[in-house]
């Protein structure tokens with residue numbers, strides 16, 4: 266099956282590139298931060314975290330470890346729960362003035378994404394913030410090839426940002442999120458201590474868990490890399506390069522982990538086995554989608570976070586409107602995979618099985634429905650909102666949601682099934698409630 270999926274296509278790519286950081290995983294490994302920073306040649310670091318973690322045992326452990334290794338440190342804790350251009354501007358000033366030879370981040374995706382972008386803008390200022398973003402939003406200015414070494418310490422089990430070359434930022438004036446993706450943004454080392462997940466509220470584990478699940482599911486069902494055009498300049502090969510044998514490895518295992526442990530990890534903070542596995546699964550999914558790209562799940566989540574209103578989420582100390590990233594991604598997912606299944610039915614069927622869907626009596630033609638049913642079941646068992654209606658959207662919002670998300674051009678083109686604006690409207694319309 267795998268060979269067929271990657272069969273050569275006329276003028277299609279015949280090469281793919283993989284980039285991952287050196288990676289350390291295990292309970293208590295935050296105590297290695299100092300030695301690892303020193304090993305990367307760091308003598309004075311800028312440590313990025315957020316106001317909620319600033320006084321946590323996790324940041325204290327990293328600070329103590331850096332001290333033991335004689336690494337000087339200054340702390341930046343002004344990261345917002347959704348990384349945005351304003352916090353990156355502040356982080357960039359911190360980097361520009363700090364005289365650092367390395368950066369350490371301790372936090373979830375927003376902290377790590379802020380650290381990545383702050384280095385870029387602090388060391389290589391742009392005239393306009395959007396200069397480094399791809400057209401049509403930005404000017405597509407080339408991103409310089411050199412930043413500082415980055416040791417990324419993940420504290421949530423979702424984004425996998427510790428393993429990706431991606432920074433997702435909210436542009437406040439446009440009220441929407443866009444992606445910076447460049448190999449230079451990849452951390453040199455990742456440190457993942459699953460003990461950090463012991464204190465996460467249930468809805469944070471649910472949201473980050475659905476994020477990792479969708480990373481895995483989208484990259485496993487993405488268009489094959491052989492169906493993207495051949496890239497003549499190897500250094501310009503995009504990160505969104507399509508499904509490939511490497512991304513399959515991490516995606517399959519991450520789907521298995523989500524299928525077995527998501528519900529357990531959300532519903533019991535004491536279930537260390539489940540929460541450890543979700544942390545591992547998040548990194549695996551990050552290593553996978555960071556080298557393949559996601560598709561419609563993530564693309565269609567951007568309309569949700571752009572247009573949300575009067576909605577809050579339990580477990581997140583954030584004022585309205587706020588829908589956490591993973592929830593924004595899962596809301597339309599059942600409807601999306603019903604739509605995409607016909608383009609890669611075997612992969613959707615396999616994914617349903619990996620997620621522990623009961624496939625008794627089901628055939629390959631049922632793959633989209635089976636996968637959708639299993640996603641809805643997981644949403645119900647973890648207290649997630651029931652579709653777009655669960656976060657305040659109705660049928661009248663569909664055209665605006667579709668118009669907003671349609672701007673995520675490359676991710677939409679990574680879908681296994683060609684998808685136009687009308688298709689997106691139909692997907693949203695079928696995702697109001699399940």
Ligand SMILES: [Fe+2]
Nearest residue numbers: 424476480590
């Ligand atoms: Fe994500």
